Amino acid sequence: MKKLLISLTIILSIIAHFSFANDDYQPILNQAYQKYKSDNKGKVASYIPSLAKYSPQLYGIVLATADGKIYTVGNTQAKFPLESLSKIFALSLSLKQDGPNEILDKIGADATGLPFNSVTAVEQSTNHIGNALVNAGAMATVSLIKADNGNNKWDLIMNNLNDYADSKLEINQDVYQSEMATNQHNQAIAKLLQSYGHFYGDTNEAVDLYTRECSVDVSTVELAKMGAVLANSGKSPFNNKQLLDSKLVPYLLAEMTTAGMYDTSGTWLYLVGLPAKSGVSGGIVAIAPGKFAVAVYSPPLDNSGNSVRGQETIRYIANQTNSNIFITKDKP
Ligand code: GLN
Numbered sequence: 001m002k003k004l005l006i007s008l009t010i011i012l013s014i015i016a017h018f019s020f021a022n023d024d025y026q027p028i029l030n031q032a033y034q035k036y037k038s039d040n041k042g043k044v045a046s047y048i049p050s051l052a053k054y055s056p057q058l059y060g061i062v063l064a065t066a067d068g069k070i071y072t073v074g075n076t077q078a079k080f081p082l083e084s085l086s087k088i089f090a091l092s093l094s095l096k097q098d099g100p101n102e103i104l105d106k107i108g109a110d111a112t113g114l115p116f117n118s119v120t121a122v123e124q125s126t127n128h129i130g131n132a133l134v135n136a137g138a139m140a141t142v143s144l145i146k147a148d149n150g151n152n153k154w155d156l157i158m159n160n161l162n163d164y165a166d167s168k169l170e171i172n173q174d175v176y177q178s179e180m181a182t183n184q185h186n187q188a189i190a191k192l193l194q195s196y197g198h199f200y201g202d203t204n205e206a207v208d209l210y211t212r213e214c215s216v217d218v219s220t221v222e223l224a225k226m227g228a229v230l231a232n233s234g235k236s237p238f239n240n241k242q243l244l245d246s247k248l249v250p251y252l253l254a255e256m257t258t259a260g261m262y263d264t265s266g267t268w269l270y271l272v273g274l275p276a277k278s279g280v281s282g283g284i285v286a287i288a289p290g291k292f293a294v295a296v297y298s299p300p301l302d303n304s305g306n307s308v309r310g311q312e313t314i315r316y317i318a319n320q321t322n323s324n325i326f327i328t329k330d331k332p
Contacts, residue, residue: 025063025071025292025321032316033061033073042300042308045280050178054080054282054299061313062224065292068237072221079217080297081175083279084116084305086161086213087138088260089226092244092252093160094132094141100251106200107132107141109255116262116305117185119192128196133259133277135210136189142210143190143201150205157213164226166238169216176215183211220283220297227285227293230275253287261311264304272315273324284310288323 046052060076112121112130147153190203234244256275261268276286282299298309
């Protein structure tokens, strides 16, 4: 009986091994790359002057699985600033410190239906913030992060980004200086929030720290590894650190689902069905919970500030891998 059980276990683990080996995402990534590599729709962001220097040709795709396998194609080592992608990791810190109720109360989780830097949204949404992934909510989130002083707060933010990326990331000084010199609009949003009593610290400090986190450079490989933490219930499959309690991950993914792609998050959800986040530098990361994260880098953006090829590529991959979270039938 014991022998039978042992042989059964061996057979089952062989089957499990081969069925996992079937999850070879490389051909799908290659197909997506071939399909979209000549697509030149969209425009590289220029409202932050130093972002305009990036080549529209850059294109990289990386899929990182929840158990730590990586598939790549294209310019996957080219560095680019996180920009709005940084917002999800600041929210992760805040969720860890304050819990979901305080985040819902102080930051919110509702779509604004307006551009990511909308002042109208601050005036008109019920809590004046909307959610953690528009500029208003992201700066308020930074103001909410608890630390003894600004330097310690920055260390918390940066160490958290490093842990997620399983790497030693650096600020892109050129982008940081360029955005600091031109971020009056964000300063105004922070002051407006403060006037409504929805800012939780010094506005100058929070805008500075927010701009710094937006200027941290990553490669597409690093971005996919960051996403894999969220695909793996908050634990990095690369350094085994539990960076967000698994019970808190759904709150973060919910914010990404509501607002990760700004005012076109609804269309994205309708077409792709995966929580995702974009940044104006041209990166997008999407999460297939329990399976993988897929990151794409391609600087040309649509009118909402989302990478055109990034969206097309992830839509193709989500479709080919049957990963839409709303599909319950015929899942592999
Ligand atoms: N740092 C940028 C800003 O505040 C981030 C915006 C974005 O990526 N959508 O405008």
